[in-house]
Structure formats: structure tokens, C-alpha cells
Amino acid sequence: MAATTGTTAPSQGEDSVPGSARARKKPRRSYSVGRSAVPYLLVLPALLMELLIHLVPMVVGVVMSFKELTQFYIRNWGAAPWKGLGNYRVAVDFNGAIGHALLHSFLITCAFTVLAVGFSWLLGTTAAILMQDAFRGRGFLRALFMTPYALPIYASVIIWAFMLQHDNGLVNHVLHDQLHLSDKPAFWLIGNNSFVSLVVVSVWRNWPFALLVIMAGMQNIPDELYEASAIDGAGIWQQIRRITMPSLRPINQVLVLVLFLWTFNDFNVPYVLFGQSAPPAGDLISIHIYQASFLTWNFGSGSAMSVLLLLFLLVVTTVYLAFTSLRGRRTSNA
């Protein structure tokens, strides 16, 4: 398997450290014996912070999902009547209007996520590979590519909202007025095209992050691998296929998962692009839940939807991790 090259790289490096073989035996013991408190102390701050900000509120959120937490009770949650699975039943009743809308929003979000993550990753990888070697203008391009990511999210989305306007936007100006690609200007912020707008804006905003991570990942590919393959007569395209891509696999595993989770949960882009109510084609799940809880003041129902969303993400992530770490184990055994 090509993947083995990636994992042999560090061990090559390790061997090349003088004396590392000598040092290897003893400290192994010191990691496991007599210092059992050390790792716990090291993870403690992270754990405490996650408890405070994520886990405890999450538990509260789950409790909320079993309550009838409408505006009549938000002032005194304790008094809100228990609803059991009632909120969930409504949310997954796909024949009912609420469940149906939720399912629709979920499917839209899935399609959006696949496209947005796919394109972000593709652009990031392409640009990172093409910019691996020095050439004139590389520094400038890097700066340019990073700019979308450096802008505050509100600013970057508002620019797109501005450009995507029906009457005065740049997009219609170019497509309709200048290139005459359509017989009448299209709507980008309402109607079905709003889905396209979402994907484009999300990719524009997120792909530099993919680029950044992949560029950082490429720093870890030892030059020796390229040198060795060059001696074997491999061309640039083969090198990309046989060395670069396999070596990037561990980074990609993290990157794709993170992009997936972010994109799936993305609130800012649709919120700024469409305002408080998104068009049906752009009704991402986060904005949908926001509407269900904050605008209609039904926090119980909104929480139930969030919990369902969380369960879905947990399942996807678990499957993904099981799959990728299985593969990881296989390669490290090789």
C-alpha cells in the first residue's frame, strides 16, 4: 500500500537521530511507571473547560428537550411540564409539518455539507500542491488566499450578500449585463439559487483553512522521500500521487472531519446571508433550529431537534473514526 510510505517516514527520521535507539528503552518505563498523575494533570485544564462550557450546558440542553419549554415557562424552567418524548415525536413525525420541514432542512444541510466540504478540500489541496515549490508571486498568492479567512465572518458574508443582490449586485452585472448568459437576472438570495449561493460563500470562506492545514501538513513530508522517488525516475504527477497524497492522509482525516462538523453546524453564513428566515432551498439545520427555538420561543422543541442533530453527528463521526482509525492501524502494522 502506498499509505505505508507515510508512516515509514517518521521512523526513518527517528533512526537518523543519533542515539535515539540508545535512549529508547529507559524512558518508556518512566512514561508508564510512577508518574501516573502527570497525564491527568495535563488534560485537567482541557477537561474542566469542556465541562464548564460544553458538557454541563449540554446536559441542561438535553433536559430541556424533554420539557415543554415555551415562552410561558422560560422564566421558571423548573415549572415547565415534562413532555417526555413529545418534542422528539413531533420532530421525527415526517408526515407532520414540523417534522417534514425538519427533514427537508436536514437533507438540504447534508447536500450543502457534502458540496461545501468537497470543494473546500479540493481547492485547498490543489492550491497547496501547486504552491509547494517556490515560484514568483507565491508569497502574494498565499496572502491573497488567506484574506477571506482573515476577514470577520460577518464582513465576508455581507460582501457576498452585496454581490448577490438581484438588482445591483456584481454577480448579475457580470452574468447578465456583461456576459449575457441569462435572459433575465437571476435571484441569488431567494428561491432555489440560494442553495448555490450558500455553497459558494461557504467554500470561499472555508477553503483557505483547508489550504492552511494542508500546507502545514506538507511541511512534515521529508524531502528524502521526494529525492528518493526522483532517483527512481518518478515524475511530478507520480510524486503527488504516490508521496504527497498518501502522506497527507492523517491530516486529511482530521481536516475533512472538522470541515464536516463546522459546515454542518454553520450558523453564521446563512444567518448573515438570508436574515432570520432562510429560503427553503437554503434552510440549513442550524438556522432552522434557531427559528424553531429563538423566533418561535419553543426551546423544548428546538432542543429536541438539536439533540437529534447531535446524535446524527455522533453516529457519522463514530463511523468515520472507526473507519479511518482502522485503516490507520492497518498501516501502522504494515
Place this chain on the structure above:
Amino acid sequence: MRRITAAIAAITAITTLAGCGGGTATGNGGNKAPKTLTYWASNQGKSLDDDKQKLTPELQKFEKQTGIHVKLEVVGWPDLLNRVLTAASSGQGPDVLNIGNTWSASLQATGALMPFDDKAFTAIGGKDRFVASALGSTGAAGKPPAAVPLYSLAYGLYYNKKLFKDAGIAGPPATWADLVADGKKLSTGGKHGLAIEGANNAENIHHAYIFAKQHNGDFFDAAGNPTFTSPGAVAGVKQYIDFIASDKITAPGNAEYAQNQSLQDFATGKAGMLLWQAAGVQLAQRGMKPEDWGVAPVPVQSGTPGQGANVDTMVAGINLAVFKNTQNQDGALKFVKFMTSDEEQKILNGKYGSIPAVTSAQSDPQFSNPEQAVLRQGLAKSAVALPQVPKESQFEDLVGTALKDLFADAAAGKPVTTESVQKRLEKAQQQMTG
């Protein structure tokens, strides 16, 4: 580290004791010093800073009179409702706050706002001082109001005098049929008859409600249950959507307007008519001279504006509420009294171009210019409050979104029929919960 430990201990205590945390420690919320008040003002002026400059001198006057210092925070509209909701759920909020008057009944249901009972009204100078129609938008009928009116507004029909003259139209239309006919005359050469704000939920709701009323319909029955698909409501919504769909007196691009672009189109002469609340100040800011536009009552189906099927505007405006958890209720009431006093009503409404919410201040000559006379007339004679039911906020969201979607269909050239309107409203109604 000790802080964090303390924090963790506190969370554990809170979550175990209170079951799920909310509402227990609320007694400590609000403001501990009796000589200060926190006031959340909504954004009424051209920027948050502009509001601050307009309000600060008045707050200083209040401090001079009572010795109570008011900490002002101007909250933008996108944040205001969320801030109020979180304040309500935690008990940690301001002492006095502005709310959109259509939220009154919904917020009243949370119990987070102090009810204005007779005692409270006595403390601020009596209930009869306020304009009756404005009081109709302060909470559910039969309950003490959750807030008092502060700034009042109504819709008027703004028209471009020059465009009217060019098109040979003698005066502003009085009925919708006339408006559509005039609109067609105006819709030439890239110009359009009427500008609307098709993607703005609040605007959509306001107009849809009036149209429904004019068709003898309503979005709620007497018991407060949704009747979105009643024939009157469907006909009303359809009539409004038809400005783009079949009358074609509104540019399709208006379907995505949500940021006052319609005002801009009117001010720049791209549209001949506009339905707006107190647009004068904003038109001036956009460079339109006062002599270039006129204002008339919003049209009706037939006859003249009045009550029943001839209402032509909603009761628009801002209410002032006292947060129930305030530690300084006396001070808060003093502040409400101050803000609703004749003098301050004249000053503040003068600054914002709105209409005083108390009758005695309305007689001031500054509120008698042609624009305000029309709005004041509408408010007094032909205005109706949006439904004063707890589900009003859901209604705004769901029906507002439905209208936005229908406008999008119309703009894309898809047919909008009575059936399609009804189907979309039915979906909205089914999404109503609680």
C-alpha cells in the same frame, strides 16, 4: 485554578439543586444600587450612536430631577429579542427596556415584564393620558398591560409628486383598485408603481394583516387559535403578493428587499409609491426634498378608512416596559413617568419623527405637519393592533417566512394562485406549536 474550581462547584450545585438551572437565583438579578437604572433602548435613529446622542441629554435631565443615574444601552434590532429572551430566562436584565409593540402579548406571556396595574398607572400619571389605539397594543385583552406606549407610528401611502404628474395622475389613490391602476401607469421605463420590502418579515406581517382585515379575515380567532387559512387571510395575502405576481406594479427585485431598499427606490424615483411609517426623516436623509413627495392614507378596498373592513394601518410603535426582576421598581416607574411626560414625549417624538403616545402631547404644533397629520389621523381612526396573543411572535416568524417564499415564487415567475397561497399558509399554520 481556585476560581475555576469554585465555578465548577457552583455549576454542580446549581444543576443538582434546581434540576436544570433556570430561574432559581433570579432574586439576585437586576440592579443592586437604588440610584441607578439600566435602560435598553431600541435603535430608532440612524445609528446606535445617533440614538445615544438623542437620548443622553434627556437622561441627564432625569438624573437632575430625581438623582437616579440611567445607564443607557442602545440595542440593535437583530439582537433585541434575543437579549430580552435571555434576560427573561435568567432574570438578569435591564430595569427598563424598549420593545416592539407587536411583541407585547408574547413577552407578557413570559411573565418577565412588570404588569402595569392600576397602581402602576397611577404612579406614572394615569392610563387615560395614552392614546387609546396605542394602548391596544400593549398586551392581551383583559390583562394589565405589559408595557406602555412610548413612540407611536402608523402607515401612510407616500407618493412621488413629480412621477404622478408626469403620468397624468391627479392625486393619490384611495382604493387598491385605483392604486393598481395608477401603479400600472407609473410602471414604465424601468420605473415601477409601488416599492415593497418583500423579504422583511415584519413589514410583510404588517401589510398581510391589514389586507386580511380588509377582507374580513384574521389570522387568529377569538380564542387565540391560528386561522391562517381562513378565506379572508388567504385573499389578503394573495392581494399583497399580487403586486408582483399579477398586477406587476412592483419590480420583481423587491422580493428580496429586507434592508430598506424600497425606501431607497422611492427616494431615487425608481418607484412612485411606498407604504411606510414616518418615512419623512429618512427620505430627507436620502436626499429627497420634502416638496417632492406627498403622503395620503393607505388605500382601502372601497369607501374611506375607518374601522372594521376599512382599517388601513396597524398600530405601529415602540413600547416601554419594566423588567419584573428590577430591584428598583420605584425608580423604574419614575423613569417611565418621565419618558411619557408631555414634555419628553414632545422632545423625543420630535427627534425621531414619530407621534406622541400621549394625547396631550399630540396637540403640539410640531406634530401637525401634513405627514404627521395623516399618520395621526390613521392611528386615531382606522388603525388596528396586531393580534394580541401569546403566539404572535410565532405568527410573525412563520407567516412572515411564508410571505417571503410566496414573493420569491412570484418574482421567479411561478404562478401564485389562491390554492398555492392557501397551501403555503396551511403549512405555516401546522408549524404553530404550544
Place this chain on the structure above:
Amino acid sequence: MPSGYRSPTAKPMSFIWTRRIVLTLIAIFAALPVYVMISTSLKPLQDVTGKFQWIPGHLTLRPYVDIWHTVPLARYFVNSTIVSAAATGLSVLIAVFAAYAVSRYKFKGKRIFTITVLSTQMFPGILFLLPLFLIFVNIGNATGIALYGSRAGLIITYLTFSLPFSIWMLAGYMESIPKGLDEAAMVDGCGPLGALFRVVIPAAVPGIVAVAVYAFMTAWSEVLFASVMTNETTRTLAVGLRGYSTQYDVYWNQVMAASLVVSVPVVAGFLLLQRYLVTGLTAGAVK
């Protein structure tokens, strides 16, 4: 150090042309909105709300003057800088510790720890926004530590947003750093922390920089929590920029000008840090 020149093979023309064409296309995609932003920020509002113009008809610097008093931009900028920097510093430090433990130690509960931390990345913000707010308020009532409405509350909130990814990413990095290096340091008398700071961290600099950039941008851009958890004095830029869209009007030109002004330091910071990414300190450490 040669500046990142990797492959000793000469590039074929097919590669060079692919590179030229593809990068040009990507550059147009990336640059177009940036151009719109710059040109719009130099137009008077009337021109902005009219038909789109590629070249501004009337150039004006007025928006750059107005931005400072339409909203208190300077204060928001200071708030954002403090919050983002503090959240980044703390997040990276905490992540480095945790990642070190995960990559170097076997301990009971390690798997649960990593899975738990990672799973928090999936929590929809909408779900825990309100509970977190309540917890902050209650902590404030119980202990007097003001978290609601304060920068501290935002800092600890934001630092956890970037923790899961940071820990995972850094643990991955540290895995790729030969254990022999820090083991040798420990043999030479360093404690675990000494080994971490003297050997592992320097070798993991590119990863740390990437993670820090991520943490910073996460905090810099967050809108939802900031809109509820801040008040006028602690408001951050991400929410504060919305102030240019008011009851009256959307000041498009000012939003763009303000975004540009506040982004210049961030972009500059990016450029500086890129050097680190490019130089590739790991390569030096491994060889």
C-alpha cells in the same frame, strides 16, 4: 534554509501551465469579493446602492472617517483583540498540554477523554447557548465572578470552541515527532514539562501556529454567542459590525471600510506567521 524548495526534479511544462491556469482561476475567485470590498469602501453611499460599477464613479474617503462614529469601532476592535488573543493563548496552551498527554502517555480514560472532547465539536451552538448563559448568570450570582457580559466569559467560551480540533491536530503532530527526542531530553534530566517545552513544542511549531491561527479566527468571527453574551462595553467586532445596518439604512460602504480597517492587522499577522509555516521547523528538528 532554502525557502521550502522541495523536489529536486525540474517541473515539466504541463505542471507549470496547470499551475498558472488553476492558480489564476482560484485567485480570481478569492480576490473578487476583496476587490468589491475595497472599491465599495471608496464610494459614496448613493453610488453603492445604485447599479454596480467596476470603477468607482466618485472616489471618497468619507466612509473611512464615518466608520469611527457610526459605531464605536475602536472599542469593538480592542475588545475583539483582547478576547481573541486571550482565548487563543489559553486555548493553545491547554491544547498543548492535553495533546502531549494524549500523544505520549498511556493512561486510563484516555480514549474517553479524546472522544468526549472531540464530540463537543459537534454540539450545535444553538443547543447550549441558552443553558450556558444561565450557568454564567448563576455563577455570577453564586460567586460574584462576572462571566455574563464580561470579556472573561467570552474568552473561556471561545477557548473551548477551538480546543477539540487543536488537541486532535496537535496530538497528531506530536505523534509524528519522534518520541526519541523527548525521551532523550528526559534522560538528560528534564521532567515531562521540560521535555515538552524544550523539545516537543519547538518541533511542533508549524502545527501550533496553524492551531493558533484557527483558534484566533474562531474567536474573531463568532457572532451568535457574542450577540447574547456581550453588552455595549464588551461587544466584539463580529457583532459590532452589524451596527452599520440600522433601522434607517445599511451603510454598505462603511461596513466594507470598517471590515478592511479591522482586517489589515489580522492579515498582516497571517503573513508574518506564514513564514513560520513555510520555514518548516519540523524538518530541521527531524533531520
